[in-house]
Amino acid sequence: MNNDLKKRKRIFRGYPKDTLKITIADAKVINEENAGLSIKKRSLGKLWGVSIRSSYYTEKVNNMRLYGLTDAKRDTEIINLTGLCKEIVDPADQGQLSRVLKEAALIPVPFKQFYELYDSKKLPPYESIKRLVLEKIKIITKDTIDEFLQIVISNGLFSNLISEDGDDMFVSQLDNNFSLSGKVDNIDLSFSEGINNDVEDTDLPMNKISRLDTRPTLLPKTNQINLMYFENSRIFEIVKSTLNLLGIEFSQQKIIFGESGFDFDFIKSQSELYSIFILNNNNLNSENNKYWMHIGMVFGHLNEKCIFIDSKSNSNIEIDDLDSEVLKIDDDNISESKLLIILRLLERNIIEVNIK
Incomplete structure (x- = not known):
């Protein structure tokens, strides 16, 4: 079998x-x-x-x-x-x-x-x-x-x-206090089961904004984000889950790093869009000079509107400017990772906070 x-x-x-x-x-x-x-x-x-x-x-x-x-x-x-x-x-x-x-x-x-x-x-x-x-x-x-x-x-x-x-x-007609109306109230930062087939721990941590009469509401300011990634991973699933919770639409673009590197015509076409680029790729040698040279070129094209995300466990980023720019998250700490992603989205003015 x-x-x-x-x-x-x-x-x-x-x-x-x-x-x-x-x-x-x-x-x-x-x-x-x-x-x-x-x-x-x-x-x-x-x-x-x-x-x-x-x-x-x-x-x-x-x-x-x-x-x-x-x-x-x-x-x-x-x-x-x-x-x-x-x-x-x-x-x-x-x-x-x-x-x-x-x-x-x-x-x-x-x-x-x-x-x-x-x-x-x-x-x-x-x-x-x-x-x-x-x-x-x-x-x-x-x-x-x-x-x-x-x-x-x-x-x-x-x-x-x-x-x-x-x-x-x-x-029934929903009470206004319960209506999403394009907003996300009481954001649940939890996972009920493993993120993918390789994850064994089904009890992932959570954090929930407490039940308050006056609480912050996160409002998406952009209709869509372009999510670029190399492979399905815990970080990829955390990012997708966070965007879903915020009510942000996103497209998914799997990036192939082949013999000639990346498809830069495609990369250039994304430069005017808000993007998230997930760097972690377990199938690539992170010390590959050609890989980092091409990542640097991607960074040059996308840095103004792109959030780069990588795993904390990857300490081999070879480009100083990129190393300081990349959001490093711990894929074993789901709650913290989601909050860090939300904060970065706030910093980039992709979402805003409305105090009710």
Whole structure:
């Protein structure tokens, strides 16, 4: 059998793997059996009836985090429930429960984007929904579309974001406080699973702008960024995820470094566009003088509107001006890397901050 067929396929979802209803049930176990107090990781595994080393435990914690019910990760020893979670599992009244269920259902960015697509509209036939979601929500793929729709529609019915009238379903009008409207509020800097098939750690770190009445909103100022890269890598996926979260459209251009170097006619054609050039390329010898000479020429053409990004582990940049210009990120620290990318986008006036 082909070894490739034996490999477990890792899927980057960017959204919870279970429904909100199931995830709330997992959180209620903590609230009911431990009076809502902090609980040790091992004790939680026993309450859930799963091994803390299993993927089931990791998925349950990830789901709770992605819905805003906890800040814990797989390796967190003491698990706490967030204020939002406590309002859900022990609401003061039905009005509060209705509000916080909608809030939790809208926290995962792809879910929020779905409800935005059909705000105040009747849901069309299933195949039409699939086509529009695959076109508009970039993080969703043909491999995940059916799972995604099952979860997001189930969540909508559970939270009353979606109502039923016979065989028809309608998305409710979204409250302005929840509407994306071209902005990104409550930016979730988390990954629910491995970034690509080579990544083994499914519990990647996260950072989330806290729930505040007044908070910064990041507004894209440009319609599109040209994303250039050598190969699929962790850094490539981090950059794509960050742009998706910010609502910035981007094109992808895989760059080939052949016998004659780069296609400079193409490089020159990109000089008037905002670009991100990801330098890391594990298939190239980073000490190759020809490679660095050509990278220097690329830098000369694109430096004014281009953000160069490389891995911190690459300390072999041979061009001083480029070395000082390149944004070095740690592909093992997802949260920090995303924040650094956002800061660089701010510095280049590609996005702006609006204080609400």
